[in-house]
Amino acid sequence: MLTVDYRILDVRYGHRVLDIGCGAGRHSFEALTRGARVVPSDLDDVALKDVAQMGAAMIAEDQAPLGATIDPARADATKLPFGDASFERIIASEVMEHIPEDEKALAEFERVLKPGGILAVTVPRRWPEQVCWLLSDDYHSAAGGHVRIYDRRELESKLERADLYPFHHHFAHALHTPYWWLKCAVGVDRDLPVTRAYHSFLVWDIMKKPMLVRKAEAALDPVMGKSMVVYARKPR
Numbered sequence: 001m002l003t004v005d006y007r008i009l010d011v012r013y014g015h016r017v018l019d020i021g022c023g024a025g026r027h028s029f030e031a032l033t034r035g036a037r038v039v040p041s042d043l044d045d046v047a048l049k050d051v052a053q054m055g056a057a058m059i060a061e062d063q064a065p066l067g068a069t070i071d072p073a074r075a076d077a078t079k080l081p082f083g084d085a086s087f088e089r090i091i092a093s094e095v096m097e098h099i100p101e102d103e104k105a106l107a108e109f110e111r112v113l114k115p116g117g118i119l120a121v122t123v124p125r126r127w128p129e130q131v132c133w134l135l136s137d138d139y140h141s142a143a144g145g146h147v148r149i150y151d152r153r154e155l156e157s158k159l160e161r162a163d164l165y166p167f168h169h170h171f172a173h174a175l176h177t178p179y180w181w182l183k184c185a186v187g188v189d190r191d192l193p194v195t196r197a198y199h200s201f202l203v204w205d206i207m208k209k210p211m212l213v214r215k216a217e218a219a220l221d222p223v224m225g226k227s228m229v230v231y232a233r234k235p236r
Contacts, residue, residue: 001026001173001206002026002027002030003027003093003094003122003172003173003227003229004027004091004093004120004122004229005170005229006030006031006034008120008168008231009089009091009118009120009231010089010118011030011031011034011036011089012034012035012036012088013034013035013036013065013067013068014035014036014037014067015031015034015035015036015037015087015088015089016036016037016039016086016087016088016089017031017036017037017038017039017087017088017089017090017091018039018041018080018082018086018087018089018090018091018112019031019038019039019040019041019091019093020041020075020077020090020091020092020095020109021041021042021077021092021093021094021095021098022040022041022042022047022048022051022072023042023044023047023093023094024047024050024051025040025047025050025051025054025055027091027093028040028051028055028070029054029055029058031089031091032055032058032059032063032064032068032070033058033063033064033065033068034065034068035064035065035067035068036068036089037067037068037069037071038055038068038069038070038071039070039071039072039073039082039087040052040055040070040072040073041072041073041074041075041077041080042072042074042075043074043075043076045074048072048073048074049072051070051072052070052072055070055072056070058070077092077095077099077105077108077109078099078101078104078105078108079108080108080109080111080112082112083112084111084112085111085112085113085114085115086112086114087112087113087114087117088113088114088117088118089117089118089119089120090109090112090113090117090118090119090120091119091120092105092109092119092120092121092122093120093121093122094122094123094124094227095121096121096123096150096155097123097124097146097147097148097149097150098144098145098146098147099147100147102148102158103158103161103162106158106159106161106162106164107162109162109164110162110163110164110234113164113234114234115234115235115236116233116234116235116236117233117234118231118232118233118234119159119164119231119232119233119234120229120230120231121155121159121229121230121231121232122172122227122228122229122230123150123155123227123228124146124149124150124226124227124228125171125225125226125227125228126149126150126151126152126228128177128180128181128224128225128226129146129149130149131181131184132180132181132184133146133149135181135184135185136183136184136185136187136188138187138188138189139180139183139184139188150228152169152228152230155228155230156169156230156232159230159232163234163235164232164233164234165232165233165234165235166230166231166232167231167232167233168230168231169228169229169230169231170221170222170225170229171221171222171225171226171227171228171229172221172225172226172227172229173217173221173225173226173227174217174220174221174223174224174225174226175202175205175213175216175217175220176202176226177224177225177226178198179195179198179199179202180226182194182195182198183195205217
């Protein structure tokens with residue numbers, strides 16, 4: 001399940017791509033299939049090990065073009081261990097809302113991005129996120145949870161202050177919005193039949209991609225998409 005639209009991010013063969021806060025690696029693997037030299041980064045060593053193993057298996061099974069590589073790195077978004085102008089593309093998906101010093105992180109993204117390079121940032125959309133916060137304190141107050149709610153103008157202003165200039169935005173994952181409202185309403189840590197059923201539906205949708213459901217979500221995304229995606233370019 002991708003949040004970033006790769007037609008807009010325009011990852012090309014040979015690009016060096018940094019996936020910040022890669023998690024399970026969904027965006028890294030998509031970049032790998034396009035022939036990129038991918039650097040998934042995270043602070044979770046177990047996740048990085050799993051991503052490395054999956055990426056290596058994809059390469060071994062010819063699911064990535066010749067020359068594509070995956071090289072995970074443990075990295076703090078506010079202190080990236082990479083040289084200036086190291087990457088053509090950067091992805092920061094559902095990361096910024098966890099970082100207290102978000103502008104420090106954006107300055108690092110700008111530093112390691114090549115001139116003319118593109119950054120894709122995804123964060124929870126403001127109004128669905130506000131509902132989650134109203135329904136549950138545990139949703140956002142747990143260690144490592146969300147520290148802020150962005151609106152688009154705020155995020156774009158912070159990008160511009162970092163010399164990264166937004167040129168496109170969209171919303172994604174509308175069907176996930178009611179799921180998180182439901183989780184927050186009943187308790188984010190409670191495993192109830194109703195939440196299990198909704199989760200099973202989401203997994204089925206991700207695996208099967210039924211056309212009717214895909215079209216329904218595409219129609220709902222502008223109204224209630226769970227994630228906001230902003231694309232910004234570093235000037236040449």
